[in-house]
Amino acid sequence: MHILTQNLRMGRGNLLGFGIGLAALSLVSVLFLPSIQESGQELQRLINSMPKGMLAAFGVSEEVDLFTPEGFLQGRLFALMVPLLLIIQGVGIGSATIAGEEERGQLEVVAAHPVGRTRLFLEKLGVLVVALLFSSLLLFLSVWLGLQVVGVSLPLSHQLAAVSGSFLLGLLFGGLALALGAWNGRRAAALGLASLTAVVTYLWNALAPLNKDLADSQKFSPFYLATGYEPLRNGFDWAYTAILLGITLLVLALGLLRFRQRDIGV
Amino acid sequence: MSAIRTEKLSKYYGKRRGVVELDLEVKPGEVFGFLGPNGAGKTTTIRLLLDLIRPSGGQAWVLGQPVRDNPALRQRVGYLPGELNLYDGLTGWELFRYFGRLRGKLDTAYLKQLLQRFDLDPTRKLRTLSKGNKQKIGLVQAFMHRPELLILDEPTSGLDPLLQAEFQKLVQEVRHGGATVFLSSHVMGEVQALCDRVGIIREGGLVAVSAIHELAERSLRRVRIRFAEAANPKEWAQVPGLKDLRVDSDWLEATVQGSLDPLIKAAAQHRVRDFISQEPSLEEIFLAYYDGRSAA
Numbered sequence: 001m002h003i004l005t006q007n008l009r010m011g012r013g014n015l016l017g018f019g020i021g022l023a024a025l026s027l028v029s030v031l032f033l034p035s036i037q038e039s040g041q042e043l044q045r046l047i048n049s050m051p052k053g054m055l056a057a058f059g060v061s062e063e064v065d066l067f068t069p070e071g072f073l074q075g076r077l078f079a080l081m082v083p084l085l086l087i088i089q090g091v092g093i094g095s096a097t098i099a100g101e102e103e104r105g106q107l108e109v110v111a112a113h114p115v116g117r118t119r120l121f122l123e124k125l126g127v128l129v130v131a132l133l134f135s136s137l138l139l140f141l142s143v144w145l146g147l148q149v150v151g152v153s154l155p156l157s158h159q160l161a162a163v164s165g166s167f168l169l170g171l172l173f174g175g176l177a178l179a180l181g182a183w184n185g186r187r188a189a190a191l192g193l194a195s196l197t198a199v200v201t202y203l204w205n206a207l208a209p210l211n212k213d214l215a216d217s218q219k220f221s222p223f224y225l226a227t228g229y230e231p232l233r234n235g236f237d238w239a240y241t242a243i244l245l246g247i248t249l250l251v252l253a254l255g256l257l258r259f260r261q262r263d264i265g266v
Numbered sequence: 267m268s269a270i271r272t273e274k275l276s277k278y279y280g281k282r283r284g285v286v287e288l289d290l291e292v293k294p295g296e297v298f299g300f301l302g303p304n305g306a307g308k309t310t311t312i313r314l315l316l317d318l319i320r321p322s323g324g325q326a327w328v329l330g331q332p333v334r335d336n337p338a339l340r341q342r343v344g345y346l347p348g349e350l351n352l353y354d355g356l357t358g359w360e361l362f363r364y365f366g367r368l369r370g371k372l373d374t375a376y377l378k379q380l381l382q383r384f385d386l387d388p389t390r391k392l393r394t395l396s397k398g399n400k401q402k403i404g405l406v407q408a409f410m411h412r413p414e415l416l417i418l419d420e421p422t423s424g425l426d427p428l429l430q431a432e433f434q435k436l437v438q439e440v441r442h443g444g445a446t447v448f449l450s451s452h453v454m455g456e457v458q459a460l461c462d463r464v465g466i467i468r469e470g471g472l473v474a475v476s477a478i479h480e481l482a483e484r485s486l487r488r489v490r491i492r493f494a495e496a497a498n499p500k501e502w503a504q505v506p507g508l509k510d511l512r513v514d515s516d517w518l519e520a521t522v523q524g525s526l527d528p529l530i531k532a533a534a535q536h537r538v539r540d541f542i543s544q545e546p547s548l549e550e551i552f553l554a555y556y557d558g559r560s561a562a
Contacts, residue, residue: 002367010355105351112316112345113368116337260335263319266279 023142030146090174099181161231179255269446274324284310299461348419358388494537
């Protein structure tokens with residue numbers, strides 16, 4: 001566990017800053033709930049006048065009722081903003097912790113210690129998981145606290161489902177970046193490819209419903225499986241969660257297999 | 267049991283050659299110099315021994331054990347990379363503590379002793395250290411757990427002469443304590459001062475292994491002497507050990523094989539204005555070695 005703890009220690013400033021930023025942003029959004037509900041009708045007219053494609057791209061689909069607390073928080077936080085931030089954190093850490101250190105020549109010195117490849121990979125994965133868990137915990141606390149303050153009650157399990165869906169997105173794309181970095185040690189490639197995949201699958205989830213023939217394919221996007229199904233309104237979908245976790249594990253397993261075989265630092 | 271043994275060890279990076287069918291044996295308790303020009307395959311060999319890169323063919327054993335997927339073996343090995351890159355945001359202490367944990371324990375008393383010898387301030391962030399001081403950090407982390415085998419890639423690069431001497435003392439000490447030292451270099455002088463035996467690597471293959479005194483006997487020097495008066499070519503042609511002799515008015519140029527003594531005794535008969543002796547390049551040593559072999 002020494003690699004994991006050392007990496008967390010070295011990154012503690014970033015970790016804390018990011019988590020607090022995410023929590024503050026979420027808290028503010030939740031605190032806006034009452035005022036949104038008051039001016040609901042005007043906003044609804046405004047929204048109706050906007051192009052559907054644009055709305056969809058920002059995570060506002062027709063099914064989401066923006067003026068229920070669930071709908072507002074879905075549109076404001078969980079459709080795009082929160083997953084995006086956790087993905088940024090995940091991809092950043094995932095691409096830096098193996099490939100980034102390798103490109104700077106630091107990984108070589110660690111790998112020359114009595115540390116096997118599998119352990120090295122798993123501890124680096126641990127860094128990613130702990131960082132995302134920490135951010136998600138602060139996120140959950142701030143949403144919960146905000147709802148208490150404005151006096152809106154949503155089932156705790158639904159709040160948990162929305163946060164964990166966002167966490168899983170961060171883990172999936174962060175894990176993809178980690179695995180790509182473990183595959184060939186190139187940080188920019190890992191960062192770019194993981195980000196690109198995130199953008200494409202996001203747009204797929206957001207825009208597919210606009211076309212009747214493609215509407216069903218939305219369910220193949222991780223964004224749908226994570227937060228697109230509106231966990232805040234519908235609660236946990238265990239099947240979706242399992243699929244998401246399965247994809248993540250598969251990606252990680254491939255990265256690990258290659259990392260065990262390949263040359264480090266060439 | 268050999269400290270290091272390789273059998274037909276090969277490494278290609280795609281089509282680029284790393285090392286080719288390298289057979290190497292380092293005996294326990296010796297200081298072995300791995301000498302070769304840049305790009306000859308020294309670093310490739312070292313990285314293969316640490317299982318950082320995987321061979322295209324052949325095998326390697328360290329301390330009697332195969333190196334492949336054998337992390338526990340590296341507990342007994344200390345390593346200094348040729349291009350040292352550490353975590354710049356850490357202080358020396360923080361780095362040593364981290365590496366100590368990776369090895370299980372840290373011998374603080376010995377560490378402090380090493381820091382004192384190399385005159386290192388462990389409270390400074392690595393980012394603020396000069397290249398020489400960073401190199402010292404690298405040396406300390408390689409020695410601090412008293413490994414049975416030290417693998418050092420160009421260990422004295424960036425060290426000033428005083429610290430090079432301290433490093434040489436340290437190497438002799440651990441050798442007396444029973445450790446084996448394998449170090450690479452592209453400087454003949456350094457290897458001569460430190461090593462029992464030398465392996466010369468060239469274009470990915472080992473061309474010669476010899477005891478250091480044998481190498482010195484075969485070694486060549488390019489010498490240039492300027493006299494106060496004109497030199498007589500006939501007189502110099504009789505001095506033993508001179509090759510490629512050229513005499514032109516008041517100066518003389520020659521390649522000396524083996525001892526310099528006859529030349530200096532002869533030169534002492536005249537007034538000498540200037541004397542320049544150049545250490546031979548590795549290529550020249552190699553060629554001399556090769557010539558000597560084919561002649562014998």
